[in-house]
Amino acid sequence: MKPEQIIEKIVEETDLEEDEVEEKVEEKMEEFEGLVSEEGAIHLVGKEAGVQIAESGDQALKVENIVPDMRKVNIKARVMNVSDINTFERDDDEEDGKVRNITLGDDTGTIRLTLWDEQTEIAEKVEEDDAIGISGAYTVEDNQDNAELRLGDSAQVKMVDDDEVPEVESGREITEASIREVRSKNAEYKVKGMIMDVYTSSPFYSQCPECGSTVREDDDGEYICEEHGEVEPDKALAMSIVLDDGTGNTRVVMFGDRARELLDIDEETEKEGDIEAVEKAAADVIGKRIELEGRARHNDYFGTLELIANSFEEIEPEEELDQIIEMFEA
Ligand SMILES: [Zn+2]
Structure with a gap:
């Protein structure tokens, strides 16, 4: 969704007028001292106003076009790295939580997929260089302002044909x-x-x-x-x-x-x-x-x-x- 469309949607779905939205966007950007882009600030304002912002529809997105706070994200990408499993204590639960990350890449960039608890089993089934397809995922913002993929209840992960995903250069220069x-x-x-x-x-x-x-x-x-x-x-x-x-x-x-x-x-x-x-x-x-x-x-x-x-x-x-x-x- 384009920034203008998001502003339109906020005006439609909330009590805010357009100039009020723009004012909030300015405030957000000032609050973050340039750490957040105008587009990012519009997303944040929309999110705070409770407006559902982004959907990728059926089409698979390139990694470079995935931003935080999207819903129904579909991508096809290659497994670049699978992390070890980490466990953590949960306040409200006797059982420890489990978390594991898979770094996914295509010809436009890389993104982290975070797997929680039983989802971590997915990481056991994939290997480096596998081509996989994910549908119905969502994104959050990680602690470095990057989008991070998460699997909701309706998300699906499957292997796809190798030629559906371009080879990815590994190793950073x-x-x-x-x-x-x-x-x-x-x-x-x-x-x-x-x-x-x-x-x-x-x-x-x-x-x-x-x-x-x-x-x-x-x-x-x-x-x-x-x-x-x-x-x-x-x-x-x-x-x-x-x-x-x-x-x-x-x-x-x-x-x-x-x-x-x-x-x-x-x-x-x-x-x-x-x-x-x-x-x-x-x-x-x-x-x-x-x-x-x-x-x-x-x-x-x-x-x-x-x-x-x-x-x-x-x-x-x-x-x-x-x-x-x-x-x-x-
Ligand atoms: Zn958390």
């Missing part, structure tokens, strides 16, 4: 680059630079304490996980910094453990959403030099590319000096 050279959406880069700024005005979002999915707030102010129902959410970090290497600068988004590591704060502080601790730690981070690996993503709010950090290392001043000396000696 990381390009060492200057920041000015970061140009390709979805490509992985390794860059070095100095942290010039840290945005601290809303560094937290709410996530399900059991599965880590982003939770939504309903009209009564309760937090709802698609999988686990009403939950008491944990706060998780999603923090942006500005990295400059002399050729240019880029916004870098750091989630969870990477943000914690950079700020040098512990998991408890993160879960509590201690904003003062974050502000205090952020001041010490400015001026540090880091080497970072991340994926480039287009930020629709700013109209620029930014990096989502996969990992980073601080560059110690001595180490850098060694590198410079090595360069001269070579």
Whole structure:
């Protein structure tokens, strides 16, 4: 569904006028400080207003066109990876929960399928490189703003003919680059630079304490996980910094453990959403030099590319000096 159609639907199905919807979208984008695109913000506003937004119909979707909060998603894709099984304790249940992920790919990208409890048996029946078809799935937003596939009760998974799904290049390639050279959406880069700024005005979002999915707030102010129902959410970090290497600068988004590591704060502080601790730690981070690996993503709010950090290392001043000396000696 196109953003304009979603706005139309919100106006039709709720008491909101069009300008009110647009105002809410603006607010959403400001709240997330550019972490969410206009389209994403429209989805979020629609979701909060209780409007059913996306359906893929009968046609199989390409991975690149799958976004969070879709219903009735059909795809054909190749199994790229099957994770080990993880178990977790459930508050309300004697039996432990089980979760397992399958990474699926086609010629446009990869997406994670999360399997819960008895669904995890599906993972035992597939192998890497198998071509599978899924119908009637739905998507949620994972903790890195990506769509994640889930199987509802009506979803079906089956093997499909090998020639129905293109071969997928496996193994990711990381390009060492200057920041000015970061140009390709979805490509992985390794860059070095100095942290010039840290945005601290809303560094937290709410996530399900059991599965880590982003939770939504309903009209009564309760937090709802698609999988686990009403939950008491944990706060998780999603923090942006500005990295400059002399050729240019880029916004870098750091989630969870990477943000914690950079700020040098512990998991408890993160879960509590201690904003003062974050502000205090952020001041010490400015001026540090880091080497970072991340994926480039287009930020629709700013109209620029930014990096989502996969990992980073601080560059110690001595180490850098060694590198410079090595360069001269070579
Ligand atoms: Zn959950």
